[in-house]
Amino acid sequence: MTTLVKTTSLAASLLLLSGCSGLSNLGTPTKPKVDETVEVIDSKSIKSIADITSIAFEWKKVEDPKVVGYNFYRANMHKDGRRLKLIKSLDNRYTTHFVDTKLQPNTKYVYQISSKAMNGSESNTTTAYVTQTAARALPVSFAQGISDLPNRIKLVWRPHPDLRIRYYEIQKFDTGLNKWKLLKRIDGRLNAEYIDDRLGNNKVYKYRITALTYEDVATQPTEVITAKTKPLPIGAQNFQATVNQPKKIVLTWEPSPTEDVLKYSIHRSLFESLGFSKVKEVSKDTLSVTDKIDSDGKTYYYKVFAIDKDHLRSSDKIDSRMGMTLNKPAKPVITLAQIQGSKAILNWSTGDKRAMSYNVYKTTEVSFFESKTEKFTDIKGLRFEDNNIINGVQYKYSIQSNDEYGLMSEKTDDAELILPKIKN
Template identity: 25%
Template structure:
């Protein structure tokens, strides 16, 4: 069902409150029945609403769908040949006698005055009072129309269309007669949109002393029902309304929307069973489905508190409690709850399940505090609780806490020590004793001098002292000053501030375009690795070319270029990530490589005796040096070669036709490079 406009009536009037700066609009709603369609509307402006009651409304119906097919040209029908106006006041008399909502509407339309509370005085006040009166007429009229569809029909704010067909869908358009300033609206609906009105959900009853709180889901049904009716029965058969008028929610607002609706039913007596059921009412006066019947009984309030009278300490974690409560009041309560806190002000925690009303003792077994404050709560049948004064229980404790575990720490480069450990679980824990020693055989000293609260601690050590390690232990202390045994010893290495001794190059070799380096390792014991670095002479930045472990003492660098001068540096790193100095760990190498570079990667010569020639083809490998061309030398085997051809770098095939039969020829292919790097010549022998 497509909705062009949707009308929200009185329960949402506040959210639709109209300011004169907004455009007045007719808000339309409709509801399909089995054989007819009900239409309701209202204007969102009190002033224009008052004018419209005198001008009347025009209703046009357009048939837009028939047998599931959209009509290319909607069929329009004027349902109100004359503007729809409120019926004359005399015709309201019978309905007013039966329906208070009809009386409200009649008074809002025809009444000489509409009472305004807190009336103001003065000329300006008269204008304000008139505006207040219009708003009150408007508000109460829309509310009453939501409560009575018959009264809305009589006021000209509703219409019943019985000339409808099941295979058609209509668009109902409502406008104010000769009022172009009031925007018209439409609502699309058909008989196929009929559905049974649902029963409200989450209908529950909460009993109390001579009253029952009823609640149900309001948010889900707020666009379906404008009011509700609760029915009550004492026998579960004969039900009657709980109120003379339907129940409405006046607390629903845009900024704080209501999710649940409540109603309190007052009872004359407790302990009597009552049955309740609920249904919703739409703005068309339709009653929805009934909910399932629920039952409730009033329960007496708790007026007498229990009183803790004695206790007996069994051990440090067990105590027996006793209390008093009038036996004649046991039938009005569910039982008791025991509450515990470590101080009189709390917070208190419930430490027992509900204890039966006839019980007067409890054996409590759990970890007790050094000081325990117990209270007892009487739990009424409506879950109301009445709590006693507290009683102090202090068990004797001679058992020390558990030995602390999980001690760990770290020392930073400034000598700051950060310790942490797993917290003890004793409830009576006072804190920890923190002990320290600078050498293995030295006596541990309490560095905090009292119990430390927490499970992390910050200390400091001197980095100038000769000891390379520092030692820590912990002991836990409870509120009775019982001290646990000492924890395992934590050994921490002090940070190393002295860099390792530098390694030294002892030899190098420059051969075949490679540089082979050899060095003497650092004599520092805490070295964990080396970094070999290189840069071209004249450059500022060193580039690491290899990370080396402590066992390797040589390296061959094959990623160098001919006739370039390189500088090499070798640095040692210790366990503290300190690096050795570069002052005596560098060497300079001039790379000279006279090994010819291989340029021709593919070469072949195929004799073609039929055509009396030799066909040559070749290709070049990828090279850093630019290839300018190719020189080819030729000779008969056993004779000196002579230059035969000079070719550009884009020629890759050649033929030789100057040949003699049964001769063995040698061809020498020499690449010509732009750089002065020597190129390797390739020789090819062909028998023709």
Template identity: 25%
Template sequence: LPVPQTASSRGGVRSVFIDIAPDSSEAVESYTVLRGRTESGSYQEVGKVENSSRHVSFEDRNLLDAETYHYKVVGRGRSGMTTVPSQPIRVATAGPPDAVTGLSAQSGLIRKVILQWQASFDPNVKGYNVYRRTSGDTWAKIKTLDGQSRASYADEGLDDEKTYTYRIAAFNVVETESSPSRTAAATTKGPPSPVTGLKAASGEARKVSLSWNPVNEPEVKGYAVYRASQETGPFETIKSIEGREQTQFVDGGKKGYFSDDAGLQDETRYYYKVRAVNVVDVQSPESRAAIAVTKPVPTPVTGIRTGEFEVKQVTVEWEPNPEPDIAKYEVFRGEEQASVNKSLGEIPGSAYRFVDKGLKDGTTYHYKVRAVDKDGLIGKFSIAVRSSTKPLPRNPRGIKAAFDGGQVIVSWAPNPEPDIVKYAVSQKGFMFWDKAGESNGPSFAFRGEVKKGKTLTFRVTAV
């Protein structure tokens, strides 16, 4: 029988492949493969393969990494005879993958580090293991990546402004790792830079307009606005603003439609701070505080005064308010000083006089006035002043009536009022008082029908 000839051999991952040049299958039925650790040492049978006369190959498995083995092949004829062993062949198994090269780590990213390396050209490489450590820590495997061609990885969910060190190891189909790559370190990005140039406008009605310089960092997505009523705080978030270029905000005091937070108070000091916010909601250090004082309400109206004893009216006057933006004045009346609450109307801010008409005679009234500015801020009331309308003339006293020939002379005491212009005399009829006449003095001659035995009744009214 012919001595077997090997066509080729090659080492694999923990395996060896041997290709045998087949002889005639009529002469050689099968081949036995022997293995030894040294060329001249003993050999052990490791397998048998049938002769197909076309392609005969054998795989020796479960070997050690990066080890050299020696093989001989013995043919067996159909008669049971065996051939002389072939010349020994020397084959080495594959070792661990080569170390990964070109590892780099990108710093300055938000809560992540991007790793890149040179992908292995070794066909036995199945993937890569990523290892990480921080200062003082031991190495920890954080990710297994499948695929020989993988050459990058993003390590996410990291802390802000922290340094991480990485190394990569390739692994083959039996999970054997290469030696570690050289290390690469990267530092994650810290919080955004503080907001600068914060300004708060004073003198606005129940609001404060804020403005600041934009933080020109690409990861900044907006700003958080804080407010406090004291310099030492506490500062509470009143607004989250979307957009890096949105650098203005008007604080009207209300946080939302269903909020119990009222508007800003008049003539009140407020403190503000602003923080930049990045895409993962990390906030910058707080800005310097800006201070604003809201607009005060108009001062109380002064110099209020009234006319006295006007006929069925009272004239109310006052001094103009010192504020330049008074839009109107509101006048209130009451019959008691403690209840001056009836609104009489609104007077333009350029007018300082109001006439209250249609009043009752001889009645005392109380008045207050307050100013309202163009922003609708209502000032405090003036002091209350009072005035009385002119009373009706007193009823004439000492009325007498006496017959004098064919007439009746009606007389009375003159009224004390200095402005009496006349007296009206009436005679009592069956059901009503009938006008008898008028007199400029304290007497009147009635020349109407006078019947003997009839009683006449007169009354006198001063006008």
């Protein structure tokens, strides 16, 4: 060990004041009882090593049998000026090492040491010994926040070159409380990365990094590191759903303008604003989906979400689009149902412009308990004549529309006709 700072003329003046301003008991001001016959530590034997907040001393022990220990006096030359005070009393003459701790970094201190006798007196002090604590380690020299990551921000920094550094503290600015809060402690000088996850989308966050020594002495924090999380992809554009297709709803859209979209997710619900569940996923090159539904006039509500390479899904805050399968055509309206001569005549008007043809159902009452029904299909006009009827038998006729997709309307109400029996 070697002396860090040599004695100066200022230190000598401090020495002259120590005899009347020192403290013989810790925290108790009193004039030291000096016995000039007690051996003094050799000032030239004092050596020291300084750290950021501590200074270690070594000296040559005295041989005087009256000595039972040593008193250390200290002054902070930046704050105390010439007022030395007793900081430590060692109770063993054979002790030759002492570490003064909890000091201020980069601060000059002056020390004087006396030998402590058995009767409570002490020797003259050594000449003033001036030394200085080491400066704080420099701040982390490079730190960066990586933006545009999904729900997270990655912090990277250059490992601190100072071997005294033991760990790092990551602080994050709390906008709600308007203050910095400790986020994470990263142990190990060579560790130089931290990922803050579970964050909001498209949000700006602020961080700073402080390095700390084995003695928990902190460097100055880095400049504020600002980074932003990745925004959600933009959803599908110009989304449409059909309302006029039989047994199906066709969904079409234009692609999302977000470049890294990989697929689209189609969700469906019976309700306009809740209860949506996924029905299908398609690749980014697919811009149309057919939802096959075995029901006529069935209504569903749809949303199409874009999903990017990081599995982020476009916002839920979009309006749904209603789709509906084609309804059955309206049933025709019977305008005439009568017996003319020996045949049944039915006339009707179309109930729906979609009607392409008609079905006529003829039900014959065979007996009180039995009937049979015949179906006449592909009738193009609005009139039906039935020559195949028997006197005295009751017939029931109903009519049904067919559209171009084969959808059939409900049947009309039965029209009841009977050809009267011929009287003898």
